[in-house]
Amino acid sequence: MAYAEKVYKVRNGKQTKQYTWKACYKKPDGRKGTEPGFPTKTTAKEWGEAQEAAIRAGRWIDPSLQRITFGEFARKWMKVKPKRGNTVDKRWNLLQRHIFPKWEHAPLIQINWFDVDAWQQGLGCDDVTAGHCVSLMSSILTGAVDAKHLAVNPLFGRRRTRVTATVGIAKKTDEEKWVRPEVVLQMAQRLGPAIGLHVLTTAFTGLGWGEGAALHRDNVLRVRRQPHDGGWFECPIIQVDPLVGELVEYTGRDEDGGKTGMVLQLEPPKNGKRARGIDIPPFLAELLRYHLEDWPHPYVFCTPSGTFWRRSNFTRANIRPAADGREALPVVRGRAARDGWEPIMPGLTMRDLRHTHDTYQDQIGVRPALAFEQAGHARPGIKAVYQHPTPAMRQERLDGLQEIYERAMGNLGWRTLWGRVDLRKAPKKGRLLNPPQMISTAEELAA
Structure with a gap:
């Protein structure tokens, strides 16, 4: 059964009278699990009881896995999802050029749709590439759900906000x-x-x-x-x-x-x-x-x-x-003349x-x-x-x-x-x- 323990703060190597509470619960393998940082005994105990309830229901996610960074899990996902060489290169290019600069060190549990949607609107690339970035992130987070690192994929099924005006990018018409x-x-x-x-x-x-x-x-x-x-x-x-x-x-x-x-x-x-x-x-x-x-x-x-x-x-x-x-080029030493083309x-x-x-x-x-x-x-x-x-x-x-x-x-x-x-x-x-x-x-x- 879950319970709470005091955790005393330490200052200059000495224990103080200030403390927080740590939730204690039993993991699926029988070992003791803990989660620190709760302000009261009641909140710590309730959190631990919620973990044990999720374990009994078969839907528990280990909090330590939820805190793994996106970059760490993305590299693991890339290794176990082999594709044709060209696809692998394109994925790494999206990760290294666009996704990792923002999300590499973000814990999986902290990624949410509001932040991702705002980020993709400001990417310095074309709209199609921005869409590919979000799609790849969603695929990786779905993998995190399958690997029991997340309960849900916060990007699944969401529609991106498109930039209303594109300046300086000439697109081909249907006739072109x-x-x-x-x-x-x-x-x-x-x-x-x-x-x-x-x-x-x-x-x-x-x-x-x-x-x-x-x-x-x-x-x-x-x-x-x-x-x-x-x-x-x-x-x-x-x-x-x-x-x-x-x-x-x-x-x-x-x-x-x-x-x-x-x-x-x-x-x-x-x-x-x-x-x-x-x-x-x-x-x-x-x-x-x-x-x-x-x-x-x-x-x-x-x-x-x-x-x-x-x-x-x-x-x-x-x-x-x-x-x-x-343009036409005249004959010069080492090169023949070249006609111009309209x-x-x-x-x-x-x-x-x-x-x-x-x-x-x-x-x-x-x-x-x-x-x-x-x-x-x-x-x-x-x-x-x-x-x-x-x-x-x-x-x-x-x-x-x-x-x-x-x-x-x-x-x-x-x-x-x-x-x-x-x-x-x-x-x-x-x-x-x-x-x-x-x-x-x-x-x-x-x-």
């Missing part, structure tokens, strides 16, 4: 998040047959950056074959490999969050839906076929020397100058091209069962169980994408890409490293 087919073709033409084909493939298949960079030639132009109309439906596909289908790039971390160097490696896609076969329209199949014939490397969209692209290098060297434009679509990214594919699918009325499958998205709801793609749906989608391509070519007055008749690459020895000049008019094509 997808790319007109004419712009896709202009980007592809400007970047040449190798890199330009990567741009074109992303826009017309929805491959993510890591999926495109990891694409092996053995997974291109495979054939989908299904019974249909008393015969067979066949179409070429790109297969996202379930074992090594994504190139990931992140900062390696040890168990305590220390950086161990940059990691660039192939991994499985981040979820099962992303390992998929993507049906490709006829024009793209033909371009890929000719690309594979003269591309000497095993990976379809690697660097000209055969190594994997780093995303930042690919963007800086290719996408930014092609989309934003560049802007095509400033700010365009490879992510925008992935958005573009799903936008095209919606434009041509691709059925949801097929649209979700081809984009690699998990379809919510019961319809995901009962509806499935059919060959007729697949053919309708391929016809629609082919029509988008052909109409855009007509709008530009082009018959070919990269100046090659009927989409064919002219026989050429060696690698395709120097893209030809952009052909922009029907007269130039005829010439």
Whole structure:
């Protein structure tokens, strides 16, 4: 049974007549538990009785565990919650850059929603990152509940207060998040047959950056074959490999969050839906076929020397100058002359091209069962169980994408890409490293 004991204060090494009260109770393992600091005997005894009642009810939380700091428990949680390397790096980045400066030394029991909500509104980062910080903190505190360090997670189910005005942050409009087919073709033409084909493939298949960079030639132009109309439906596909289908790039971390160097490696896609076969329209199949014939490397969209692209290098060297434009440079010793490029679509990214594919699918009325499958998205709801793609749906989608391509070519007055008749690459020895000049008019094509 709980009881209270006096605790005399000590000053200059001598016991004084002043005292407080300490609650004493029996822990689940039979040992004596204590909690000091109560002003009266009654409050100490009542607190101890409340602990014993919670123990009998099976809902007791050890007060010493509640006082563990958030930083200490977060490190423990990170060790027992393994994720893909990129996810681990992102979590440590959120913890070390944003969360720990405020909460590392805060006892778990002292964390409350009012303080967390006020803190996240003042973070010097974008709103999405602030949301990720709160979400990660909530996940860790849920782990503390599961580990019997807290009775409840004070952040669970709460809605963040959003900053009402954002100054100095320019956001893309809906029109800037997808790319007109004419712009896709202009980007592809400007970047040449190798890199330009990567741009074109992303826009017309929805491959993510890591999926495109990891694409092996053995997974291109495979054939989908299904019974249909008393015969067979066949179409070429790109297969996202379930074992090594994504190139990931992140900062390696040890168990305590220390950086161990940059990691660039192939991994499985981040979820099962992303390992998929993507049906490709006829024009793209033909371009890929000719690309594979003269591309000497095993990976379809690697660097000209055969190594994997780093995303930042690919963007800086290719996408930014092609989309934003560049100045002409005269010939100097050790460097050839360089033509200037006018802007095509400033700010365009490879992510925008992935958005573009799903936008095209919606434009041509691709059925949801097929649209979700081809984009690699998990379809919510019961319809995901009962509806499935059919060959007729697949053919309708391929016809629609082919029509988008052909109409855009007509709008530009082009018959070919990269100046090659009927989409064919002219026989050429060696690698395709120097893209030809952009052909922009029907007269130039005829010439």
